[in-house]
Amino acid sequence: xxAYIVRRLFLMLVTLFGISVIxxxxxxxxxxxxxxxxxxxxxxxxxxxxxxxxxxxxxxQPIVIQYLHWIGGLLHGDLGYSYxxxxxxxxxxxxxIPITARLAGLALLFSASIGIPLGVISAVHQGSKLDYALxxxxxSGLSLxxxxxxxxxLMASVSLFGTMPIFNPNPKTWLEAxxxxxxxxxxxxxxxxALTMRITRSSMLEILRQDYIRTARxxxxxxxxxxxxxxxxxxxxxxITVIGIEAAFLIGGLIxxxxxxxIPGIARFLVEALRWRDYPIVQNLVMFIAVVVVxxxxxxxxxxxxxDPRIRFGD
Amino acid sequence: xxxxxxxxxxxxxxxxxxxxSRAAEPKSGGIFRIYHRDSPGSASIHEGATYSVNVPxxxxxxxxxxxxxxxxxxxxxTIRPELAESWAWSGDNKTLTFKLxxxxxxxxxxxxxxxxxxxxxxxxxxKSPQKFRQNPRKSWYEQVDEVTTNGDYEAxxxxxxxxxxxxxxxxxxxxxVYPCHVSPAEMRTKPIGTGPFxxxxxxxxxxxxxxxxxxxxxxxxxxxxxxxxxxxxNRSTAILGFVSGKFDMTFPTEVSIxxxxxxxxxxxxxxxxxxxxxVSTNIIINSTAPPFDNLDIRRALALxxxxxxxxxxxxxxxxxxxxxxxxxxxxxxxxPKDMLESIPGYGPDVEKNREEARKLxxxxxxxxxxxxxxxxxxxxxxxxxxxxxxxxxxxxxxYIDAELDVVDTAQWFPKIARxxxxxxxxLTGNAVDEPDQSFYENYACGSERNYTNYCNKDxxxxxxxxxxxxxxxKRKKLVWEIDKKLQEDVxxxxxxxxxxxxxxxxxxxxxxxxxxxxxxxxxxEDVWLDK
Numbered sequence: 058x059x060a061y062i063v064r065r066l067f068l069m070l071v072t073l074f075g076i077s078v079i080x081x082x083x084x085x086x087x088x089x090x091x092x093x094x095x096x097x098x099x100x101x102x103x104x105x106x107x108x109x110x111x112x113x114x115x116x117x118q119p120i121v122i123q124y125l126h127w128i129g130g131l132l133h134g135d136l137g138y139s140y141x142x143x144x145x146x147x148x149x150x151x152x153x154i155p156i157t158a159r160l161a162g163l164a165l166l167f168s169a170s171i172g173i174p175l176g177v178i179s180a181v182h183q184g185s186k187l188d189y190a191l192x193x194x195x196x197s198g199l200s201l202x203x204x205x206x207x208x209x210x211l212m213a214s215v216s217l218f219g220t221m222p223i224f225n226p227n228p229k230t231w232l233e234a235x236x237x238x239x240x241x242x243x244x245x246x247x248x249x250x251a252l253t254m255r256i257t258r259s260s261m262l263e264i265l266r267q268d269y270i271r272t273a274r275x276x277x278x279x280x281x282x283x284x285x286x287x288x289x290x291x292x293x294x295x296x297i298t299v300i301g302i303e304a305a306f307l308i309g310g311l312i313x314x315x316x317x318x319x320i321p322g323i324a325r326f327l328v329e330a331l332r333w334r335d336y337p338i339v340q341n342l343v344m345f346i347a348v349v350v351v352x353x354x355x356x357x358x359x360x361x362x363x364x365d366p367r368i369r370f371g372d
Numbered sequence: 373x374x375x376x377x378x379x380x381x382x383x384x385x386x387x388x389x390x391x392x393s394r395a396a397e398p399k400s401g402g403i404f405r406i407y408h409r410d411s412p413g414s415a416s417i418h419e420g421a422t423y424s425v426n427v428p429x430x431x432x433x434x435x436x437x438x439x440x441x442x443x444x445x446x447x448x449x450t451i452r453p454e455l456a457e458s459w460a461w462s463g464d465n466k467t468l469t470f471k472l473x474x475x476x477x478x479x480x481x482x483x484x485x486x487x488x489x490x491x492x493x494x495x496x497x498x499k500s501p502q503k504f505r506q507n508p509r510k511s512w513y514e515q516v517d518e519v520t521t522n523g524d525y526e527a528x529x530x531x532x533x534x535x536x537x538x539x540x541x542x543x544x545x546x547x548x549v550y551p552c553h554v555s556p557a558e559m560r561t562k563p564i565g566t567g568p569f570x571x572x573x574x575x576x577x578x579x580x581x582x583x584x585x586x587x588x589x590x591x592x593x594x595x596x597x598x599x600x601x602x603x604x605x606n607r608s609t610a611i612l613g614f615v616s617g618k619f620d621m622t623f624p625t626e627v628s629i630x631x632x633x634x635x636x637x638x639x640x641x642x643x644x645x646x647x648x649x650x651v652s653t654n655i656i657i658n659s660t661a662p663p664f665d666n667l668d669i670r671r672a673l674a675l676x677x678x679x680x681x682x683x684x685x686x687x688x689x690x691x692x693x694x695x696x697x698x699x700x701x702x703x704x705x706x707x708p709k710d711m712l713e714s715i716p717g718y719g720p721d722v723e724k725n726r727e728e729a730r731k732l733x734x735x736x737x738x739x740x741x742x743x744x745x746x747x748x749x750x751x752x753x754x755x756x757x758x759x760x761x762x763x764x765x766x767x768x769x770x771y772i773d774a775e776l777d778v779v780d781t782a783q784w785f786p787k788i789a790r791x792x793x794x795x796x797x798x799l800t801g802n803a804v805d806e807p808d809q810s811f812y813e814n815y816a817c818g819s820e821r822n823y824t825n826y827c828n829k830d831x832x833x834x835x836x837x838x839x840x841x842x843x844x845x846k847r848k849k850l851v852w853e854i855d856k857k858l859q860e861d862v863x864x865x866x867x868x869x870x871x872x873x874x875x876x877x878x879x880x881x882x883x884x885x886x887x888x889x890x891x892x893x894x895x896x897e898d899v900w901l902d903k
Contacts, residue, residue: 089782095413095506097785103506103820110505141413142576143561149576208608215616215638223602223613226578319604319613321578329411329577329605334782 058362058369065358069351076347080340081124090116091140091334114140127340137337141330146337150323150345157315157322161307163242168249169300173293175250176257181284183262191254198251203310207244207317214240224320241318245310249303256299260292267291294365301357305350398881400595402901407610408601409623411577414560417548418496421508423801423890426545427624428580428601430894431594432479433548433565436470436489436527437539441895444647444887446805447704448536448844451543455484455566465534465842472525476589478551479570486521491552493519493529504556509803511812511819512541515839534840536847537808544804545892568594568897577603588897595900607631615639620877620901625649625890627873629687635875644875646690649890650698650805653682653759655865656788656796656823663744664794668732670862673795674717675729676770681722682762682868692869693718695855696810699869702887704805707852715859729770738771747777750797751784759867760797788823798823798864805888807851811835815863826863879903 092110096103111117115126130137136146179191214221222241228234264270265288273287311324323342330338361368412424417433420426437459440450453459456470476484494500497513515535520528529538541547554564563571566589569582580601584594602619604610611631614622615638625647627635632644655673657664664670683691692699693712700706712718717725730739738744750760757778764774774795779787787793802810812835813819817827831854838850859866874885879902886893 089780089786093782093786097781106506113505139576142574143557211609211612215612219616221612221616221618223609223618316606317609319602319606319609321575326577332781333413 065355069355072351073344073347077128077340077344078124080343080347081127082120084334084336084339085120085123087334089334091336092116094333127337131341131344136341139330139338140335141333141338146341149326149338150341153321153323153326154345156320157308157311157324159238160242160245160311160315160320160322161304163238164246164249164307164310165300165304167242167246168253168303171246172250172253173257173289173296176254176296177261177284177289179254179258180261180265181280192258195251195254195258198247199255201247202313203245203248204313204317206247207241207314210240210244211317222318224318226321237320241314241320244318245307245314248310249300249307252303253296253299257292257296260295261288264288264292290364294361297357297360297364301353304353308346308349398595398898398900399902400900401597402903404596404599404621404880404896404899404901405619406599406601406621407613407619407623408580408603409607409610409626410605411603412580415563415571415574415580416504416556416560417546418492418509418550419504419506419556419560423545423624426891427894428582428599429563429571430545430548431567431569431582431599431896432563432571433550433567434476435542435544435547436472436549437543438895439543439886439889439892441893441897442882442884444884445702445704446540446543446886446889446892448540451539455489455549459539465536466531467528468531468538469526469528472527473589474525476566477587478553478566479564479585480551480554482551482553483524484549484551484566485524486527487524488549488552489527490519490521492548492550495550495556502556505560509546512809514812533836534842535808536842537806537839540804540806541809543892544889545894546803568895569596569599572598577605579603590897594897596896599896611635614642614875617877620880621883622873622875624874624885624894625872627875629690629871629873632873632875635873639875641878642875643878643880644873645885646871646873647885647887648692648698648702648869648871649801650703650869650888651799651801651890652694652696652698652869653755653797653799653867655763655867656793656798657862657864658791658794658796659824659826660791661794663736663746666736667862668736669744671716672729672732672736672770673767673772674859674862674865675725675732676767676772677717677763677865677867678722678766679718679868681766682759685762686758686868687871690871692871694869695859695866696814696864697807697851697855698802698805698888703869704888705807705848705851705855707855711852711856715856717865718859726769733771740771743771743773746772746774746794748774748795748797749777749779749787749793751781752778753781755870756797756799763797763867791825796823800864801890803889803891807835807847807854808839811838811854815858824864826861828857828861828863831857831861 092107096107115123127137139146139149142149175191179188182188211221222236224237228237270283270288273283308324311322312328315322315325327339327342408428410424412420414420415429417425417429434454436454436456437451438454439446440452443450455473455476457473459468459470461468472486478484491500493513495502495504496507496510497516498507498510515531515533517530517532520530548565550559551564568585568588570585572581572583574580581598583598584596588594604613613619615635635642636644657670659665659670679693683689694706695712697703697705719725748760748764750756760776764776767774788796800814813821815822815826816835817832834850834854838847838854841847841850876883881902882899884893
């Protein structure tokens with residue numbers, strides 16, 4: 058097990074190194090840089106001023122030197138300066154992480170707490186009206202784009218209550234704080250919940266047909282014990298995989314949700330930084346997201362062994 | 373009974389009158405909440421070229437002079453003193469001298485003097501050791517030879533030749549005075565001004581906060597305790613925020629005509645105005661390469677335009693047809709209607725114009741069996757893309773099959789600069805309704821923003837002639853003549869001038885939306901909230 062963990066950690070480092078190179082090169086392959094964008098606002102490009110500004114921002118240096126500067130700084134905790142705000146990149150990124158983390162955490166919580174029980178209910182009542190109804194709900198969750206759902210929620214909120222859950226950094230009441238995060242989390246988590254529900258249902262259906270389930274029933278175990286203790290425990294493995302993948306996918310979903318609900322998290326910030334070709338922000342944010350994704354994958358793999366005693370690593 | 377009724381009516385009248393008078397008396401306090409359409413690149417007005425910078429940061433500054441903030445149409449007659457107490461032209465109209473106020477302090481407590489005026493304009497003219505990262509309006513001060521000071525409270529602009537328009541350029545929201553003792557880099561992130569509001573914070577993509585300047589030199593102002601801009605790039609969310617009362621005002625001139633209807637239906641009490649914003653949608657033509665090096669094809673293109681159709685489709689009829697200068701009645705320099713309609717392509721009979729255009733195309737070798745294949749390049753932004761699509765549809769009628777070529781913002785100006793296009797759809801905004809700004813910037817030989825490289829030395833002589841002319845009527849006639857020639861030369865065919873809306877809650881008082889510029893009306897020093 059220890060050897061496996063060490064090997065995985067080493068692979069994580071190699072993966073992150075590869076990602077850092079890809080991000081760095083891709084960003085510079087995309088046509089245009091911050092200087093083009095700044096001059097775009099002015100309506101013309103003055104070649105001399107452009108060259109001066111590129112020199113000032115270090116963009117005229119060879120790409121390898123630029124990469125080494127970035128990685129060297131990263132290893133010392135120096136993420137560079139945002140080209141746009143001219144503030145340290147760390148100062149720009151750090152306050153936004155908890156906002157997105159809260160939103161993503163709540164969305165995942167919503168996804169698991171709704172998706173898993175409804176998936177079990179749907180499987181247990183296979184072919185019933187309830188099953189059909191739940192399957193329609195899950196299909197709609199997979200079909201509705203989160204930006205559309207978000208806008209519908211906002212419009213309904215304004216129409217019904219005359220207000221809307223728009224982001225406020227200093228909420229006055231706990232209810233306001235909850236609505237600021239919970240409503241967008243539900244909008245973005247609805248799709249994940251639907252997917253979790255479908256995976257739980259199909260996994261449960263497969264398990265419920267196993268011999269040991271029949272044996273448990275024959276021994277007189279209650280339905281609840283059969284479904285939740287014997288079946289769900291074994292059906293949950295693919296669900297954990299899906300939740301792990303969804304955690305990574307969530308960043309993509311959050312870009313739209315953060316934009317619609319005007320939440321100043323890292324997902325929206327990343328899009329804005331890309332628009333400005335603000336390299337220090339983009340490359341550090343993408344690296345951060347990459348670290349999260351790699352770490353989540355690692356945790357999911359470790360969870361397999363914890364949940365299913367048949368799985369052992371390093372053999 | 374009748375006397376009781378009369379008493380009641382009288383009492384109600386008194387109440388109503390007292391209410392009106394109370395409403396008319398400005399109240400101090402409150403935070404003015406506006407949503408902002410995007411996150412500005414910096415806080416430095418001099419380095420910006422979009423009103424996304426002017427709207428939130430203009431309240432921090434003062435100019436030497438400013439257009440009256442409560443007269444919608446900016447003109448020389450609405451220029452008011454601000455940091456200057458008075459101004460005077462010399463007898464030869466080559467020196468403009470400002471007497472400055474003595475009671476003005478920067479937000480950091482340092483006194484404002486004539487040295488700050490000199491510093492600011494030296495930097496704008498590129499004569500200062502301190503440089504702006506970018507200086508988009510350097511050409512405005514082309515005719516200024518030097519700025520001199522006489523003591524701490526007098527500054528003079530010495531010109532190479534008379535230029536009466538200089539005062540209007542100085543009155544624009546784009547011409548604040550900067551402090552000498554603060555670097556351009558600091559001005560981009562933590563601006564210091566003399567204006568009614570002080571900078572508090574600017575969180576990119578989140579918010580901009582300003583607070584009342586208690587030491588403002590205009591005693592009793594501002595009325596507001598502060599202004600908060602929440603940055604909401606998503607237009608639907610922003611409008612819903614306004615309707616639900618999260619904001620007191622929309623971002624100025626950012627509400628489209630169809631959205632305006634939504635706002636009024638959801639919030640009938642909202643006060644909404646629709647004004648032109650001196651932004652023209654136009655066609656840029658690469659006349660240095662085939663096929664548009666052929667004047668007949670360029671003329672055919674101009675004749676094919678159905679300008680009314682553009683306005684009807686995009687703005688439900690709320691737009692204006694004109695030349696380079698903003699159309700009347702809001703534009704000061706617009707050609708008379710009969711003169712405009714005498715320009716090829718501006719006549720009311722679109723089908724007749726197109727018939728003429730088809731003849732020109734046939735003369736150039738194209739016809740029903742041989743269509744000209746081109747690309748229409750434009751930026752990947754809705755206000756650019758939408759008219760480009762209509763344009764493509766309209767030019768089909770003159771044997772031109774065009775394909776839309778959307779270009780990323782970062783690539784737009786480099787692409788135009790290297791002439792890598794044949795036809796482009798472009799928007800041109802004018803900060804001041806002033807021919808000097810428009811003509812030199814967009815049509816003078818060698819100007820950076822003259823994207824098409826149109827160069828006509830004869831017209832350029834007329835540019836100088838009108839620029840020096842001090843008689844307003846004579847100058848107007850010269851401007852009309854120039855504008856007509858520019859359209860006839862198909863220098864940059866103007867399709868239309870847009871109109872856009874702004875809404876605010878009824879308790880917001882003293883807001884005026886300018887009708888011939890989107891850049892000049894955001895000082896907000898006497899805006900107040902009646903609640």
